[in-house]
Structures are given as structure tokens and as C-alpha cells.
Amino acid sequence: MHSSTQYGRGQGDEYLNEYTDLQWWDDDLADRFDGLIFDCDGTLSDSMPLHYVAWRDTMSQRGVEFTEERFYSMGGMPTEKIISLLCDEQGVRVDIDATATAKENAFETLMDELQPLEIVCEVAARHRGRLAMAVASGGIRPIVSRQLQQLGIADWFTAVVTSEDTVGHKPEPDAFLRAAELLDVSPARCLVFEDSPLGFEAAVRAGMEFVDVRTKIVR
The missing domain is CATH 3.40.50.1000 (HAD superfamily/HAD-like)
Structure with a gap:
């Protein structure tokens, strides 16, 4: 033990x-x-659960769907690449750098729960x-x-x-x-x-x- x-x-x-x-x-x-x-x-x-909440909220505000299953399949991928892939797939145009910053800011607000x-x-x-x-x-x-x-x-x-x-x-x-x-x-x-x-x-x-x-x- x-x-x-x-x-x-x-x-x-x-x-x-x-x-x-x-x-x-x-x-x-x-x-x-x-x-x-x-x-x-x-x-x-x-x-990861906190990251998903930050991702879900950030992307939904921009009209992009990001399911939990897809989120976990992309673990380890850089933020900007995830945004680019999702937006290309769904035909949505966003400012990738600004969206990445928004996602990381959203995660930081949840970090007290880490x-x-x-x-x-x-x-x-x-x-x-x-x-x-x-x-x-x-x-x-x-x-x-x-x-x-x-x-x-x-x-x-x-x-x-x-x-x-x-x-x-x-x-x-x-x-x-x-x-x-x-x-x-x-x-x-x-x-x-x-x-x-x-x-x-x-x-x-x-x-x-x-x-x-x-x-x-x-x-």
C-alpha cells in the first residue's frame, strides 16, 4: 500500500x-x-471536462457545433488547428486567432475548478x-x-x-x-x-x- x-x-x-x-x-x-x-x-x-465547456460555448457563439465525442477525439491538437478544421467542415468563417484567444480565456475562467x-x-x-x-x-x-x-x-x-x-x-x-x-x-x-x-x-x-x-x- x-x-x-x-x-x-x-x-x-x-x-x-x-x-x-x-x-x-x-x-x-x-x-x-x-x-x-x-x-x-x-x-x-x-x-478535459472544463476544456469542453469552454470549447462548446466559444464555438456555439460563432455558429459552430462541437460535440463532446469529437472534442475527445481531437485531444492533443493545437487550438488553432481545431478551429480551422471545424470551421472548414461546417463552412463557417471566423477570425481563428481571436477565436483561439476567446476559447483560452473561457477556460481560464473555469480554472478554479481544476x-x-x-x-x-x-x-x-x-x-x-x-x-x-x-x-x-x-x-x-x-x-x-x-x-x-x-x-x-x-x-x-x-x-x-x-x-x-x-x-x-x-x-x-x-x-x-x-x-x-x-x-x-x-x-x-x-x-x-x-x-x-x-x-x-x-x-x-x-x-x-x-x-x-x-x-x-x-x-
Whole structure:
């Protein structure tokens, strides 16, 4: 039974101990890996429901439908690309930069409700100082940084890679490869924690194993 490290506003041991039979939870990851790379939204932070509310409201105000199912299928994709794809599909013209700003502003108004995804943050806490760790997110740096700060984990990571830092974005492997480079760890010795199909594909293309935090299975 593992003790809980407290951060954010999570539920602590009562929640975490439900998962102690999971392989990637129990394993000493230092036996197999030199670096851990974490997505942010939906992985370290339980932010996806808040992001969806911000997206839904922002796009509906502009006459664009964005279903929850479609939203989750696009996890890890940069904001501007999502807006461009949706508007092209639905024949709606918007100012992409202004719409992206409006969406991020809408999300920021909801951030007081942000919670950590405890099971993943606990893994990071257990390996902090023992393995090199980075964040690789499709989000923009101000939003990612604020989330990490609000959860009290910003200083856990040697590197934070965001959408501004790479030309290619998930499912391209660029963010994960850049994170490995900054950690000075071979991609083959990195384990990725992700929650989206685009992120899983990016990890595979980077030559890294990954954990699907939705099912807690190492692939």
C-alpha cells in the first residue's frame, strides 16, 4: 500500500489505494526507463471536462457545433488547428486567432475548478528526483504553466514542451522527441503518459512506450 503525496485538491489515499493493483502503478519504473514524459490536459490535470465547456460555448457563439465525442477525439491538437478544421467542415468563417484567444480565456475562467488526476500525479511524485521527467502538451505555454502551478507540481519537471516549441504536433512525434532531447534521454528509454489517441500515436512514432491513463494499460 502506497502512502499519498498531497498536491492540489485531490482526495488522497482513499482514492489512490483503489489502484494499487495496477502494474504501472506498482512497478518501480526506474528499472525499465530513464525518463517519464507526461501530457498535461487529461493526464496530469483532470481538465478535459472544463476544456469542453469552454470549447462548446466559444464555438456555439460563432455558429459552430462541437460535440463532446469529437472534442475527445481531437485531444492533443493545437487550438488553432481545431478551429480551422471545424470551421472548414461546417463552412463557417471566423477570425481563428481571436477565436483561439476567446476559447483560452473561457477556460481560464473555469480554472478554479481544476483538479489533479491523482493516480498519474502520484506516479510522478514517486519518481520525482529519481527519473528525469518532462511535460509534453499540445496546449499553449501560459495555460499549461498555470495548470502545473495551480496543481503545485510545476517544479517537478526538468522540461515543459508546449505547442509553441515544435513545428509538428500530435500525432506527429515532435513534442515527445523534443522532451526526450531536453531530458538527455534516449526515446527508447522514455515512458509516455497520455489520454488521447493522437498522443498514443505520437508516442509510438517517437519510439516510446506509453501508458493509456484512461485504461491504465502499458502499451
